[in-house]
Amino acid sequence: MDAKAEYSLDLSNPRYWHQNAGRAVRDIYDALIELVTNPDDRYERLKPKCGRIEIEIERPKNESKFLKSFSKTIERNMPVKIRVRDFADGMTLDDMRRKLARVGDRGVSGMAEGISVRGTNCRGAKDAAILGGIIFESMACDGQYHKCEITSLGRFKEYESDGKNVEQRRQALGIKEGTGTVATLTIDPPSSKVPKYDDLRDNLRQLVALRDILQADDREVRLIDNKSNRNEILKSPAIEGHKCLNEPPFQVPGYEGAWAKLIIKRAKQRFDDKKSRFRMGGILIKSKHAIHEATLFAPELERDPHAQWFYGRLTCEYLDDLWNEYDKRVFEKHLQPEPANPRPIFDPLRKEGLSREHPFVQALFEEALEWLRPLVEKERKQAENQEARIESDSTRKRLRALEKAATQFMRENRSDEEDESARNVDSAIPDSIFEKKGFSLNPPFAQIVLGHSVRFWLNIKQAAFPEFSVGDEAEITCLSDDISASRRFIGLEMHPVQEGVLRCVWSVKGEKVTKASGVKVRVGSIVRESLIEVLESEREKYRDIHEFCFQRKRYTVQVGANKTIILLAPCPGVVPNRMPFELICSDPVFKISGDKVLIPRPELGIAISKLKVTASASDRNAELTASIAGRKCKTQLISADPSGFAMKIELKDEEPKDTRSYWVRGTNTLHVCTRHPSLRRYLGPPPEFAGQEEKHFRVLLAEIVTEAVCQKILSKNVEMRPEEYSEADWPAYYAEYSKLMTKFLPIAHETQLKI
Numbered sequence: 001m002d003a004k005a006e007y008s009l010d011l012s013n014p015r016y017w018h019q020n021a022g023r024a025v026r027d028i029y030d031a032l033i034e035l036v037t038n039p040d041d042r043y044e045r046l047k048p049k050c051g052r053i054e055i056e057i058e059r060p061k062n063e064s065k066f067l068k069s070f071s072k073t074i075e076r077n078m079p080v081k082i083r084v085r086d087f088a089d090g091m092t093l094d095d096m097r098r099k100l101a102r103v104g105d106r107g108v109s110g111m112a113e114g115i116s117v118r119g120t121n122c123r124g125a126k127d128a129a130i131l132g133g134i135i136f137e138s139m140a141c142d143g144q145y146h147k148c149e150i151t152s153l154g155r156f157k158e159y160e161s162d163g164k165n166v167e168q169r170r171q172a173l174g175i176k177e178g179t180g181t182v183a184t185l186t187i188d189p190p191s192s193k194v195p196k197y198d199d200l201r202d203n204l205r206q207l208v209a210l211r212d213i214l215q216a217d218d219r220e221v222r223l224i225d226n227k228s229n230r231n232e233i234l235k236s237p238a239i240e241g242h243k244c245l246n247e248p249p250f251q252v253p254g255y256e257g258a259w260a261k262l263i264i265k266r267a268k269q270r271f272d273d274k275k276s277r278f279r280m281g282g283i284l285i286k287s288k289h290a291i292h293e294a295t296l297f298a299p300e301l302e303r304d305p306h307a308q309w310f311y312g313r314l315t316c317e318y319l320d321d322l323w324n325e326y327d328k329r330v331f332e333k334h335l336q337p338e339p340a341n342p343r344p345i346f347d348p349l350r351k352e353g354l355s356r357e358h359p360f361v362q363a364l365f366e367e368a369l370e371w372l373r374p375l376v377e378k379e380r381k382q383a384e385n386q387e388a389r390i391e392s393d394s395t396r397k398r399l400r401a402l403e404k405a406a407t408q409f410m411r412e413n414r415s416d417e418e419d420e421s422a423r424n425v426d427s428a429i430p431d432s433i434f435e436k437k438g439f440s441l442n443p444p445f446a447q448i449v450l451g452h453s454v455r456f457w458l459n460i461k462q463a464a465f466p467e468f469s470v471g472d473e474a475e476i477t478c479l480s481d482d483i484s485a486s487r488r489f490i491g492l493e494m495h496p497v498q499e500g501v502l503r504c505v506w507s508v509k510g511e512k513v514t515k516a517s518g519v520k521v522r523v524g525s526i527v528r529e530s531l532i533e534v535l536e537s538e539r540e541k542y543r544d545i546h547e548f549c550f551q552r553k554r555y556t557v558q559v560g561a562n563k564t565i566i567l568l569a570p571c572p573g574v575v576p577n578r579m580p581f582e583l584i585c586s587d588p589v590f591k592i593s594g595d596k597v598l599i600p601r602p603e604l605g606i607a608i609s610k611l612k613v614t615a616s617a618s619d620r621n622a623e624l625t626a627s628i629a630g631r632k633c634k635t636q637l638i639s640a641d642p643s644g645f646a647m648k649i650e651l652k653d654e655e656p657k658d659t660r661s662y663w664v665r666g667t668n669t670l671h672v673c674t675r676h677p678s679l680r681r682y683l684g685p686p687p688e689f690a691g692q693e694e695k696h697f698r699v700l701l702a703e704i705v706t707e708a709v710c711q712k713i714l715s716k717n718v719e720m721r722p723e724e725y726s727e728a729d730w731p732a733y734y735a736e737y738s739k740l741m742t743k744f745l746p747i748a749h750e751t752q753l754k755i
Contacts (some may be wrong), residue, residue, distance in 0.1 A: 007161065014154040017103065021127040021154070024349040026190045028082065028200075029277065031128035033209045035183050036221065037290070038125055039086030040213050044289060046088060053213075054174070055204075056083040057194065059227040079132060080194040082185040083174075089180035090140035093158060096148040100125060100158045126150055132186035137169075139179050145169045152188070168499060172269070197225045200247060204234055206278040208294045209350075211236050212286070213703035224309040237309060239280060240268040245371055252318070252363050254338065260316035262368055264375060271308045275471065275743075278621055283312045283368070285320035285354060292346060292453045293353025295374060297365045299469040307372070314368055319345055322360055367690060383652075390651045390674060390683075395692045399649045401751040402702065406709045407646040407668075409744050411561040413713050438464025441521055441528040448483070448510035449538045456523050456530060459495065460502045467524065470494060474504045474523040482514040483533055491521070496668065496716070542606045550627055550635035557615040557639050558588065565592075565635065567609040567626055571600045575607035579628060583611075587622035590615050590637050598628065615639035649705060661708045670708050672701065680706075698752035706748045710740040 027032050035051055043051030060078035060364040063400050067267075091099065103126055128134055137147045145166055147159040173182045187194050189611045194204065201223055205214065206311070213219050214236045245264035252258040264283065264696055271281030275295070282294035294311075301307040320346045329335050337343065345358050354361045391399070434440040438461040446454045460468055472492045476485045486507040495501040513536045520529045535541060551566035569575045575598045594611035601608055620639040625632060648669040656673035663670055674683055680701060684691035691697050714737050718725045 008409070017126075018130065018156040020349070022128040024351075026131050028131070028187060028194055029203060029207060030350075031131055031185055031192075032082070032084070032204065034125055034128050034208065035082075035185065036082040036210060036213065037538075038183075039084070039181070040089055040219065041289075042086065042088040043219070044265055048088075048218070049548065050218055050220055052087050053220045054224060055085070055711050056085065056174075056224040057081075057197070057200070057226065058083065059194070059225070061227060061752050079189065080187045082187060082194070085174055085180065087178060087180040090138040090181055091146060092138075092140045092142055092144070093137070093146045093148070093161060095140070096136060096138070096146060099269070100148060100150065101158075112371060122423060124554050126154075128183075128185055129154070131192050132188035134186070135184045136181060137173055137184070138181040139166075139170060139173065139175050141179055141746065164704040164716075166179070171432070183312060184411065196499045197223075197228055197230050197295065201232070206280055208277050208284065209291055211284065211291055231567065237280065239265075241265045241311065244310075244375055245312070247371070249463055250367060251368060252316070252360065254363055255318065255360055256322075258316070258318035258360070259395050260314060260318070260364060260367070260706060262312070262314050262371060264310055264312040266309050266379075267311055268373070270305070271311070274716065275302050281308055281311050283310070283372075286315045288317045292319075295365075297369050299471065301369075301372070303470050304376060306383060307376045309379055310375060316364060318360075319354070321374040322358075345636060350730060362406075384422060390653060390686075390689055390692075392689075395651075398698065398752050399651075402748060403647050403649050405747050405751050406649075406705060406744075408560055409747065410647065410709060410713055411558065413562075413717075413740065422478060434459065434461070439446065439526050439528070441530050443530060445531045445533075446508070447535055447541055448508065448509045449541065449577050450513055452538075453486070453507040453509040454532075455505065455507050456519060456521075457503055457591060458526075458528065459494070459498075460523065460526065462500050463527070465502075465524075468502055469504065472502075472523065474521050476506055477520045477522070478508070478513065479518040479520060479529070482510070482512040482517045483519065484509050484511050485531055508532065539604050541606055542568065545570055545606055547633075548624070548626070548631040549633045550624075551633060554636040554638065555613065557613050559615050559734045561614070563613045565613055566609050567598065567600055567611070569606060569628070569631075571602055571606045571607040575600060575628070579607070581626050581628040584625045584627075585622055585637070585639070586622055586624075589617045589620045589639060590622050590624070592624070613637065647709075660704050663708065663712065670705065672704060695753065699749060702748035702752045703745065706741060706745045709744060710737055713740055 024073065025034065030054065030114060036055070039053050040051065046095055058081040060080070061068065125136075126133070129152055131152070133150065133152045135147065135149045136144065140146055143166070144161045144163060146161050149157040149159075151157070166427065170176055173180070175182070175450065194200070204210065204223065210221075214234050223234050224231045242265060243263065244266050247260045247262060249261045252260055256682050262283075267281070273279040273281055275282070279294050282296050284294050285292045292554050294303075296302050296307050296310070322341050326337060326341050327410070329341075330337055340359060343358055345355055345360060347353060356362070401674055418669055426463055439459060441458050442456065443454070446456070450452045458474060462468065470492055473489045474492065475489055476487055478485050481661070486509070490504045490506055492502040492504050495503045504521075504523075510532075512534060514532075514534045517532045517534065518529050519532060545568050549567075550571040555562040555563055555565050567581070577600060579598045581596055581598060583596060585592060591614050592611055593614075594609070596609070599605040599607045617638075620637075622637040623634055624637050625634050639664055645669070649671060650671050651674050652671045653675060654671070654673045655675040659673075660676045660678060661672045671681070674680065674689075679697070682691045682694065682697040714733065
């Protein structure tokens with residue numbers, strides 16, 4: 001059957017723009033990238049000696065005494081105005097209609113003409129309006145004042161120029177003479193927040209997309225805060241380093257005429273930034289004029305600490321050519337894309353930089369990796385040699401003893417939830433299913449008290465899913481509005497105690513009472529759901545407790561770790577008052593500690609007792625029997641080998657930024673920075689590092705490791721049991737930290753002084 005008609009889809013409904021704009025511009029930084037690069041593109045056309053751009057922050061001021069007393073509350077709810085001012089050639093009302101009233105007109109941006117600009121789809125300034133609306137006011141070449149507005153709902157308003165009060169309007173705009181434009185963005189508090197001046201300044205200086213603009217000799221970008229009267233020129237931070245690669249331009253295989261230039265430098269200090277829009281490390285990817293992202297080209301290098309020394313630039317003007325060719329062929333000629341250029345090479349939303357699925361990007365990055373990988377391997381070998389030179393045999397022996405003691409201490413003091421997430425036991429999903437499928441979602445069923453939260457985690461075995469790596473995103477979806485998730489998207493991380501396992505952790509809160517809801521998690525091909533019931537009160541959690549019983553029918557206890565077991569009984573039916581009970585275990589391998597007394601909780605309708613169990617050997621199975629007032633109940637105890645991998649301590653020839661040691665992300669490896677002044681004075685000069693044999697250094701090393709171990713235990717316990725810490729203040733945290741320090745510090749000292 002022949003088509004009756006063919007025409008473009010009707011995209012006039014504002015919902016379509018609103019959804020896309022909300023994804024493209026999520027906060028003030030996304031908006032400022034668009035509002036700063038737009039005048040920069042205009043200056044690129046005009047070629048002035050110095051193109052000036054001003055970012056002016058107008059925060060709410062509370063002048064009256066009454067308002068000042070409530071200033072913090074008021075300021076949180078009052079909009080902030082962001083003005084971006086340029087002194088280019090301005091816009092008439094006709095210009096505003098042509099440039100701002102339409103979305104997707106590539107003829108406006110200039111890239112379609114081959115001009116060296118960042119703009120591609122003529123949409124960035126409009127998308128910024130999603131945060132609260134934006135007004136454009138301009139003094140144009142006709143000497144008149146012109147104004148238009150884009151609302152947060154995607155409506156375009158134009159204002160007729162009356163030719164009156166031009167000088168007053170010049171003063172209000174801050175354009176006292178000549179031409180220019182002011183874009184005034186309103187930031188509504190529910191949509192976004194405006195950081196404090198110092199944070200805003202520092203983050204803008206590091207924004208990848210603005211790096212060249214801030215450094216250009218023919219640009220001046222100034223940040224002004226009217227409330228604090230602060231005013232300064234923004235410049236990207238200088239990085240100390242040296243060139244380690246500066247080869248001639250190379251041709252990208254498979255693309256005739258596609259040339260790229262790669263410069264790689266090694267920084268004096270290793271970067272600790274993650275892959276983000278604010279990172280200072282990584283290789284900047286630039287086309288003719290725009291910087292699209294900073295990358296190390298491969299996921300494994302993004303996680304490799306030896307790659308974190310490198311920064312630089314990969315310039316390829318052919319990227320713009322591919323963008324233009326695709327657009328012209330598909331949208332102007334209505335032809336199918338060519339295999340060599342099958343999709344847009346840039347992310348239209350400006351979130352992902354270059355499209356990793358594009359064959360040109362793959363070829364470009366493969367060539368770059370041929371140069372970067374050898375540099376990373378060289379760095380790795382140098383680090384290994386340096387490490388060997390720092391540690392003597394006796395120091396390594398002492399470190400092994402400290403590693404063993406610290407590993408044992410962390411196992412004994414970590415939360416039970418971490419134990420369960422490590423082995424996937426004591427739940428409806430047994431280990432065999434995790435081994436068979438290679439992934440599991442825990443808990444598979446949860447009861448949540450209204451207004452409270454429960455922690456969920458997804459574990460993925462890397463051997464079963466080699467396509468996944470650290471940083472890949474999982475999507476969390478609530479199956480009804482009766483519940484809410486703490487995160488919509490969350491990155492995978494290495495499991496803290498189980499080697500070869502990736503995980504992500506989030507929490508779900510009960511919003512409305514319901515018998516049946518659920519949460520779904522999706523990572524690539526993995527899709528899993530967990531059922532959830534939201535209870536009206538905590539008492540309902542124990543509505544099925546009608547007799548004296550253990551909370552679970554089976555407990556798995558790892559050797560060297562504490563396991564919590566719980567006894568329950570109806571109250572007042574079975575246990576009206578505090579009542580002691582007896583315990584008998586069929587295997588002496590298991591040791592039970594704690595008060596053998598049931599404590600009434602009448603508000604919950606139960607009496608409860610919490611005990612601790614340890615095991616001295618693995619692969620043992622025992623029956624634990626509890627007796628009280630002629631009643632008995634039983635549970636099964638199973639002992640298992642410790643999960644995960646042991647702690648590793650490495651002495652690194654590094655100058656730290658803020659701390660003497662740090663945990664390598666996603667591992668149990670602790671790096672001790674030997675160039676820290678407090679260590680260097682005792683360690684002594686290279687190559688002998690003779691001070692490592694002295695007691696001063698050994699004691700100091702024990703204290704540094706103790707601090708790191710106790711901090712990690714406390715932070716993990718807070719993460720695993722947030723409800724127990726919801727009302728904790730700093731003294732409460734410090735008291736628990738001090739308690740851990742008091743327990744472990746003598747053990748750590750002994751490992752360093754006895755050997």
